[in-house]
Amino acid sequence: MTDAAGPERLALRTLARLAEPARPRVDPRELRTRIVHLGLGAFHRAHQAPYTEDAVAAAGGDWGIAGVTLRSRKVLDQLAAQDCLYSVLERSNAESHIRVVGAIREALFAGDESAEVVRRLADPAVAVATMTVTEKGYGGPVIGLLVDGLHARMRADAGPLAVVSCDNLAHNGSTLAGRVRDFVEHMPDGERVQTWLAASVTFPNTMVDRIVPATTEADRAEVARLIGLRDEGAVVTEPFRQWVVQDEFPGGRPAWERAGVVLTRDVESYELAKLRMLNASHSALAYLGWPAGCDTIADAMGVEAFATVVDRLMREDVQPTLDPPEGLDLEQYRNQLLDRFANAALRHRTEQVAMDGSQKLPQRLLPTLAQRRAAGAEPRWGARVLAAWMCWVWIDRRADGTPRPLDDPLAETLAGAVANVTTPAQVVNRLLAVREVFDARFAEDGVIRKLLVEAVEQISRVGTADAARMWESEDRT
Numbered sequence: 001m002t003d004a005a006g007p008e009r010l011a012l013r014t015l016a017r018l019a020e021p022a023r024p025r026v027d028p029r030e031l032r033t034r035i036v037h038l039g040l041g042a043f044h045r046a047h048q049a050p051y052t053e054d055a056v057a058a059a060g061g062d063w064g065i066a067g068v069t070l071r072s073r074k075v076l077d078q079l080a081a082q083d084c085l086y087s088v089l090e091r092s093n094a095e096s097h098i099r100v101v102g103a104i105r106e107a108l109f110a111g112d113e114s115a116e117v118v119r120r121l122a123d124p125a126v127a128v129a130t131m132t133v134t135e136k137g138y139g140g141p142v143i144g145l146l147v148d149g150l151h152a153r154m155r156a157d158a159g160p161l162a163v164v165s166c167d168n169l170a171h172n173g174s175t176l177a178g179r180v181r182d183f184v185e186h187m188p189d190g191e192r193v194q195t196w197l198a199a200s201v202t203f204p205n206t207m208v209d210r211i212v213p214a215t216t217e218a219d220r221a222e223v224a225r226l227i228g229l230r231d232e233g234a235v236v237t238e239p240f241r242q243w244v245v246q247d248e249f250p251g252g253r254p255a256w257e258r259a260g261v262v263l264t265r266d267v268e269s270y271e272l273a274k275l276r277m278l279n280a281s282h283s284a285l286a287y288l289g290w291p292a293g294c295d296t297i298a299d300a301m302g303v304e305a306f307a308t309v310v311d312r313l314m315r316e317d318v319q320p321t322l323d324p325p326e327g328l329d330l331e332q333y334r335n336q337l338l339d340r341f342a343n344a345a346l347r348h349r350t351e352q353v354a355m356d357g358s359q360k361l362p363q364r365l366l367p368t369l370a371q372r373r374a375a376g377a378e379p380r381w382g383a384r385v386l387a388a389w390m391c392w393v394w395i396d397r398r399a400d401g402t403p404r405p406l407d408d409p410l411a412e413t414l415a416g417a418v419a420n421v422t423t424p425a426q427v428v429n430r431l432l433a434v435r436e437v438f439d440a441r442f443a444e445d446g447v448i449r450k451l452l453v454e455a456v457e458q459i460s461r462v463g464t465a466d467a468a469r470m471w472e473s474e475d476r477t
C-alpha cells in the first residue's frame with residue numbers, strides 16, 4: 001500500500017503482503033536466540049543468516065540470531081523498527097531474485113547494551129557465537145567484549161560454545177583463539193579461564209564467500225519497488241555463496257549442511273585458495289581500476305589489460321602456491337571468479353574494496369609473494385599488484401582530479417612514509433619499512449624490491465591502464 005509518505009515498513013505485521021517466494025522460509029516467531037553474532041553488517045545478513053534460516057527450513061530447529069552491531073546504532077535502528085526482518089536481493093547480469101530473511105530475531109548495540117550482549121553469550125540456550133569484524137577488528141575492543149561474555153558463561157556454567165570467525169583471515173578460527181587467549185592471560189583468574197576455554201570452547205576455522213557491496217539508496221528504492229514495503233535493512237549480493245566450516249560445535253549447531261554448507265576438517269586449503277585467488281584479485285582490480293576511473297569491480301574487469309592481470313596473477317603466481325582440497329579444480333575456480341567479478345549488476349565499488357589495504361594485503365597477497373620467492377620464482381604479477389597499492393598510497397588523486405580516499409587504520413603512518421618522496425625507489429623503500437605490514441625478511445628481498453620499483457615507476461609514469469597494457473604486450477613478446 002502506497003501513500004504520500006511512501007510504502008509501509010517491512011515488519012512481522014506486514015509480512016503477509018509479500019508474495020509467497022519472497023517470504024521467510026521459516027516463521028520468525030518460532031525462532032529464539034541460540035546464536036549471537038558480533039558485527040551485524042551487510043555480509044552477515046547476506047551470508048550466515050540466510051544459511052541458518054535455510055538450515056532450519058530444511059531440518060527444523062529454533063535457531064535464531066541475536067545480532068550485535070559494534071560501531072554505531074545505525075543498523076540497530078534500521079532493523080529494530082522492522083522486527084529485524086530484511087531483504088536479500090540477489091543480482092546477476094541475467095536476473096535478480098529477492099527474499100526476506102527472518103533468522104535475526106533481535107539486534108543489540110554493543111555501545112549501549114554490552115551487558116545484554118554478555119548476558120546472551122552466557123545464556124545456556126546459546127550454543128554458537130559467530131563474528132564478522134573485518135581484518136582490523138582482531139586487534140580491537142570486540143575481543144574484550146567476547147572475553148567478557150565467555151567469562152560470564154564460565155561463571156554461569158552455561159555449557160560449551162563454538163566461536164566462529166567469519167572474516168577473511170588465514171586460519172581465522174585459530175587466530176581468534178590466539179587473540180582471546182592473549183587477552184585472558186592478563187586477567188586475575190586467567191589460568192582458570194584458560195582451562196575452561198580449553199575444555200568448553202572451540203574456535204572452528206571457516207572459509208566464507210559471498211560478494212556483498214554496501215547497500216545504496218538506489219538499492220533500497222529497488223527493494224521497495226520489488227516487495228511493496230520500505231526496507232531500511234536490505235542487502236544486495238550475488239547469487240553465489242559458499243561456506244566451509246570446521247565441524248567443531250560442542251554445544252550443537254544448525255543443520256547447515258542441509259543448506260549447502262560444507263562441514264569438513266580441511267578448511268585451511270579452501271581458505272588459502274579463496275584469500276589468494278578471490279580476495280587478492282579483488283584488491284588488484286581496486287588498486288588498478290580506481291585510478292583509471294573504474295568505479296566498480298565489473299568496470300575494472302571491462303578493461304582488458306586489468307582482466308589479464310588478475311587472470312595471470314591467479315594462474316602464474318597464486319595457483320602454484322596452492323594445494324587444493326579434493327574436489328576443488330583451480331582452473332574452474334579461476335574461471336568462475338572471473339565471471340563473478342564481471343557481474344555488472346552488482347555495482348561493487350572499487351573504493352570499498354580498496355579500504356584497509358594495510359590489513360588486507362598481509363592476508364591475501366603477501367604470503368603468495370613470499371612463498372613464490374622461497375621457491376626461487378619471480379612473482380611478477382603479484383609484485384605489480386603490490387606496486388599498484390603502493391601507488392595508491394603515494395599518488396593522492398587520479399587524473400580527473402578526484403582525491404584518492406585513503407581509508408585505512410594505518411593511513412597516517414602510510415601517508416607519513418611517502419610524504420615528500422620523489423622517486424619510485426624511495427616509495428618502495430619507505431613503504432617496505434612499515435613493519436606493521438611487511439616483515440623484515442620480505443622487505444629485504446632484492447628481487448621483490450626490483451620488481452616493485454619497476455612497476456611503481458611504470459604506473460607513476462603512464463597510469464595503471466597503460467602500465468597494465470605494457471605488461472600484457474611485453475609479456476607476449
Ligand code: CS2
Pocket residue numbers: 168208209210211212278279282283352353354360
Ligand atoms: C573484498 C571482500 O572488500 C574486500 O576486500 O575482497 O569483501 C570479498 O567481496 C569477499 O571476501 C567475498 O567473499
